[in-house]
Amino acid sequence: MRLPTLRLPGRRGDREVAADTIVGTVKLDRRTKRLAARINPGQIAVINHMDIDRVAADSLVAAEVAAVVNAKPSISGRYPNLGPEVLVNAGIAVIDNVGEEIFDEVREGSELRIVDGDVYSGETLVASGQRYDAESVAAAMADAREGLSVQLEAFAANTMEYLKRERELLLDGVGIPDVDTEFAGRHCLIVVRGYDYKEDLEVLRPYIREFKPVLVGVDGGADALVEAGYTPDMIVGDMDSASDDVLRCGAEIVVHAYSDGRAPGLPRVEKLGVPAKTFPAAATSEDIAMLMADEKGATMIVAVGTHATLVEFLDKGRAGMASTFLTRLRVGGKLVDAKGVSRLYKQNVPVSAMVLLVLSAVAAMAAAIGVSTVGQAFLEVVADWWDGLIFQIQRLFS
Template sequence: MAGMRLPIPTLRRARGTEPGPISGLARLDRRTKRLTGRLRPGEIAVIDHVDLDRVAADSLVAAGVTAVLNVKPSISGRYPNLGPEVLIQGGVVLVDNLGEEVFQGIREGQVVSVEGGTVLLGGEPVATGVRQDAESVAKAMAEAREGLSVQLEAFAANTMDYLKQERDLLLDGVGVPDVQTSIAGRHVLIVVRGYDYKDDLDVLRPYIREYKPVLIGVDGGADALVENGYTPDMIIGDMDSVTDDVLRCGAEVVVHAYPDGRAPGLQRVENLGVDALTFPAAATSEDLAMLLADEKGASLIVAVGTHANLVEFLDKGRGGMASTFLTRLKVGGKLVDAKGVSRLYRQNISGSALLLLVLSAMAAMASAVAVSTVGKAYLTVVSEWWDNFVFQLSNLI
């Protein structure tokens, strides 16, 4: 995908009544992942995110924003990315293709209004784009699917490039740091703040309680573990989305570095007084977590929120996702997607059926007590005790 320039189709507004205006405080950042940590319900997010992916859209919806103003096309036409559909289904207003005027004309915390596809500040228009709805997004997605074959070819080319670059790491584990966390022979749970991670973590509670796996958080995935009541054993990533408090939780920290050894996130970790190792590689942080767990002898690797299929690889919109494909081939049978584990542990007994079972057991016990000689004598004693209790209570009153 890297280096390919494909034509960007114009997203057209669907016919129908123009939605009403909305207003809110503006929050701006060119990195959507960094912005979501500052957003509050009712605010308006201003982003610079071509081909908005599902993970970013899920975060924006969870933050409770009323609108997303994108200076770039949310669907460029390169491939059918999933983010715009998530926003529309979540009731978030989406305005595309606003241009750089938005970042130049709006400051953090200013109150802006959105009328149709126009953004206004103090009643004056700042920029005009295209206000999307379900119909326009569906049409753009259909157009994007027509060019999917080109993206598959680019994905395959990136895969080969990565294989040549990281052959030693993939085949022999060269470059994997010597960590102190004991992994050999244990299950490892790797958590990425990605697809359906909250639901997956919730249904994995019985598994975590029984097997006590090594808990590895990939960047913001470490915060996800803490939010669910767990303490991560290890944190791996470039440290751009994990919070300071979680970095200080006592987990072993491994900073993802560029292949040339540069690690921009290392300085932040050291400033917090936390010791850290570096792991130079061209792969994604989630891939490094899997490769490290595999190289250190994990008996099973359970993945939460990671990318598991071709649609998710392409939705990430990065050539680097080729590493995820090869990493999964390398790890092989050790890797289990969290959705598979959750199906193994999900209880098939519904709440109503469980209640009926309890009531039936109580009724059976009551019947047994009522017909037996011992039961009748016991009921007589209980009846006398109750009568005496009521009599004493009435005297007190």
């Protein structure tokens, strides 16, 4: 059966395309978070992301992409990752596992046309894969849950391996650099651009205003702080997602390096002319931020957007997340996780409270008018006006 057609004016003349066809310019990048930062609404994202996690999916939804074409499997079946479900529920088409050859076949800025699972450049078929919908995502997630036991065993093994390699860092703080930022005796707010970070930051405004914590942005979390109207005191990470302007904001920079001392993000910072220190560790950037705050004497560590649950550890999809589990054990009672606080606490004022507030204000104004000299004179004028109005009405009917 021939699908209904719609007209797309202004694209090299009017032409007819199938109603479920997606047409748009393309942007390509093998790093999803890097692509999400530069793609425009309505464009088609071509990525190379095995097991799309929720954070990556949220960034693509926020960018308002028209479709996601993934060179790798979006759900490999290793574990039930959350990203594809987020994309599909947001109405974004996901064309899955088309092969890495698409990066050679497609030029950035060109126009692509997606029909079902086929990707066309002009009239040429350049890639083909599975087009996910809600049902196929649910089925793939159900299959992936069967592999959870294997992933749990791998996670436990990674945790033990990390403990062997980094026990001196975890237990004694060995390797943590000397920093200029003063943590001792203060609260520390660590922001990662993760789950619900915008909403939680908004709810934490009164806390930030009252306690004035040390503000630490982890990579793109530094941009999140600036977008919320704050200036970070420190930026920690591998510097692949913090913007140039934010890196120049005056915050102290700590570049996350590999255990062997290599720091791929350091040349970028040096090119910007910004002084930086390095922190070699096998942990994730959010972990070294927590370990640093703890070692330097912060009395409380409030985390926004970080990973806290087993599902989130697995959803991140990398062995390094084992360090997060151990870091949370190390930091212990100092850590307060702000995750989801925006859902627990809403700053909405009930209608009944608003009515009571208005009535209280009216009562206060009436009392003030009644006891003041000016108020009494005003009431006498109003009384005379009312008496005159009543007299005129009586004359009309007499």
